[in-house]
Amino acid sequence: GENVEQHPSTLSVQEGDSAVIKCTYSDSASNYFPWYKQELGKGPQLIIDIRSNVGEKKDQRIAVTLNKTAKHFSLHITETQPEDSAVYFCAASTKGSARQLTFGSGTQLTVLP
Amino acid sequence: DAGITQSPRHKVTETGTPVTLRCHQTENHRYMYWYRQDPGHGLRLIHYSYGVKDTDKGEVSDGYSVSRSKTEDFLLTLESATSSQTSVYFCAISATSGGSTGGEQYFGPGTRLTVT
Numbered sequence: 001g002e003n004v005e006q007h008p009s010t011l012s013v014q015e016g017d018s019a020v021i022k023c024t025y026s027d028s029a030s031n032y033f034p035w036y037k038q039e040l041g042k043g044p045q046l047i048i049d050i051r052s053n054v055g056e057k058k059d060q061r062i063a064v065t066l067n068k069t070a071k072h073f074s075l076h077i078t079e080t081q082p083e084d085s086a087v088y089f090c091a092a093s094t095k096g097s098a099r100q101l102t103f104g105s106g107t108q109l110t111v112l113p
Numbered sequence: 114d115a116g117i118t119q120s121p122r123h124k125v126t127e128t129g130t131p132v133t134l135r136c137h138q139t140e141n142h143r144y145m146y147w148y149r150q151d152p153g154h155g156l157r158l159i160h161y162s163y164g165v166k167d168t169d170k171g172e173v174s175d176g177y178s179v180s181r182s183k184t185e186d187f188l189l190t191l192e193s194a195t196s197s198q199t200s201v202y203f204c205a206i207s208a209t210s211g212g213s214t215g216g217e218q219y220f221g222p223g224t225r226l227t228v229t
Contacts, residue, residue, distance in 0.1 A: 001172065004155075006155075032211055032216060034217065034218070036220075042222060042223075043117075043203055043220035043221050043222050043223050044156070044203070044220045045220070046217055046218070046219060046220075049217065089155055089156065091155075091156075093211075093216075098144050098146070098161050098162075098163045098169070098207070098210050099144075099207060099210055099211045099216045099218065100158055100161065100171060100172075101156075101158065101218060102158075102172075103155035103156045103157070104155055105153055105154060105155045106155055
C-alpha cells in the first residue's frame with residue numbers, strides 16, 4: 001500500500017518568513033495530493049490540493065508543488081502570520097471506489113511574532 | 114465543519130464494552146469515511162462508505178464495524194472496546210470519488226474516545 005513520509009515534524013519560523021513542508025510518497029499510481037491544516041481541538045481543514053496532471057498550484061500565500069518523477073510534493077507558505085500556527089498534514093491517494101487517503105505524520109508549524 | 118456533526122464529542126468507556134460513534138451530514142454527499150488519529154501516525158482510514166449499505170475496509174479495520182442505513186448517517190461500532198482503541202475519531206465526507214476534479218474530503222470535529 002501507499003506510504004507517505006512528511007518532514008519536518010516541527011518547524012518554527014519568524015512572522016513574515018516562508019515555511020516549507022515536504023512529503024514523499026511510494027505508490028506511483030497516486031494521483032491526488034491534498035494538504036490539511038488542523039488547529040488544536042478541531043478537525044482537519046482542507047487548504048489546498050494538487051492532482052498529478054499539474055506541477056504547481058497557488059492560492060494567495062499558499063502554494064503546492066508536485067514532482068511525479070521523484071514522488072514528492074511540498075507545501076509553501078509565504079509571509080507567515082501567527083494564525084498560520086497549526087499542525088499541517090499531507091496526504092496521497094489513488095482513485096478507486098472511493099478516495100482512500102494515506103496521511104503523513106504531520107508538521108507542527110509555529111510562527112513566532 | 115462542512116455540515117458534519119459527530120456524537121458524542123467525548124466518551125470514556127471501559128474495556129470490553131460496546132461503543133457506537135455517529136457521524137451525521139447535511140450535505141447529501143455519497144461518500145463517508147471514518148479515520149482515527151493517534152500521535153505520530155497522522156490519520157488512518159478505518160472504514161468507508163460509497164453509498165447506502167455499501168461499505169468497505171480501510172487500513173486499520175480490525176475491531177471495528179460500520180453501518181450506513183441512510184445517506185446522512187454513518188455509524189462506527191467498537192464491538193468490544195480495547196485500550197488500543199483510545200484515539201480521536203474523525204468522520205469525513207466527499208461528494209464524489211474524484212478524478213480529474215472532485216473527490217475532496219471534508220472532516221467533522223472529531224470524537225475523543227478513552228477506553229480505560
